[in-house]
Amino acid sequence: MLSTAVSASCFLYNKKDKEVIIGNKKTNNNKKAIIIIASIILVMIASILGKFISNGTPIDTSASIVETTALKTNENSPSDEIQQVDKKQQAEEQLPVVENKFVPSLIGRTQDIANQTVVNNGFLLGNISNEYSDSIAQGLVISQSPEVNTSYEKDGKVDLVISQGKKIEQVTVPQLNGKTLDDAKEILDNIQLQLGEKTPINMDDKARKSNHSKNNNKKIFMQSAKAGTLVDIGTKINVSYYGSKKDLSK
Structure with missing residues (x-):
């Protein structure tokens, strides 16, 4: 066992x-x-x-950086947030307050009156230029910038355009000596000039002194504006022409 x-x-x-x-x-x-x-x-x-x-593939660390930044941001104390709000309010209070006014109408006024109106309304005079105008007389305001009733900052500059009046074109005076009065009038009409005073000279007396023939009867021998000179459109050209005692009696 x-x-x-x-x-x-x-x-x-x-x-x-x-x-x-x-x-x-x-x-x-x-x-x-x-x-x-x-x-x-x-x-x-x-x-x-x-x-x-x-x-060369970069390792994405942005997520961790963002998370770390978020954690740091969330760690801000209430006192830090209050300070940030105070700083923001102070910055807003320091911003200048822009005062706006409405621009007055200056069209049709003289330059002196327009200048005074600009200053009286709290603005400054800006650039002044000149242009021709068929509708506004010389020396008056044609246009302005900013336009009328525009809300504009105080002490802003207002530009003006002053009228020089109608633009006057000039033409060359033609030679009228030796032309008849009818021919001279037609020539002047074509270039927008006018035949002015027509003074007859006794052809008989003139002929005795200068031996002019009767072929010069009623032909121009003198004009008020010398041929070839420039004159404004619409200018009247006075002429003297050979006539007779009959012409003188008219």
Whole structure:
């Protein structure tokens, strides 16, 4: 009986030892598997990082920077926020207040009156230029900038355009000597000039003094504006022509 019990106990002991050894082997095998898997993962990560570095691809750190900034912003104390509000209010209070006024009408006024009106209304006189005008007399305001009733800042400059009156065109005086009065009138009409005073000279007396023939009867021998000179359109050209006692009596 004793030997049987001893044999049984030895069998149980040997069985437990085998189970412990087998368990240890399994544990070691698991550890080895974990180490191998971890090594493979590290190799893959290193390979990926190597590709990023070789390709020059930047690592996006903006998200972390934004998060860090947001955290810092959120960490501001209530006193800091109050100070920021106070600074903003102070900045707004320091801004100058712009006062606007309505620009008065200056059209048709003389330059002196327009200047005084500009100053009296809180503005400054700006640029002054001159232009011809068929409708506004010389020396009067043609236009202004800004226009009438424009809301404009105080001490702003108002520009004026002053009329030079109608633009006068000039023409060249033609040669009228030797022309009849009718021919002279037609010539002058074509270039917008007028035949003025017509003074007859006694052809008989003139003929005795200068030997003029009767072919010069009623022909012009003198004109008030010399041929070739420039005169304004509408100018009257006075002439003297050879006549007779009959012409003188008219």
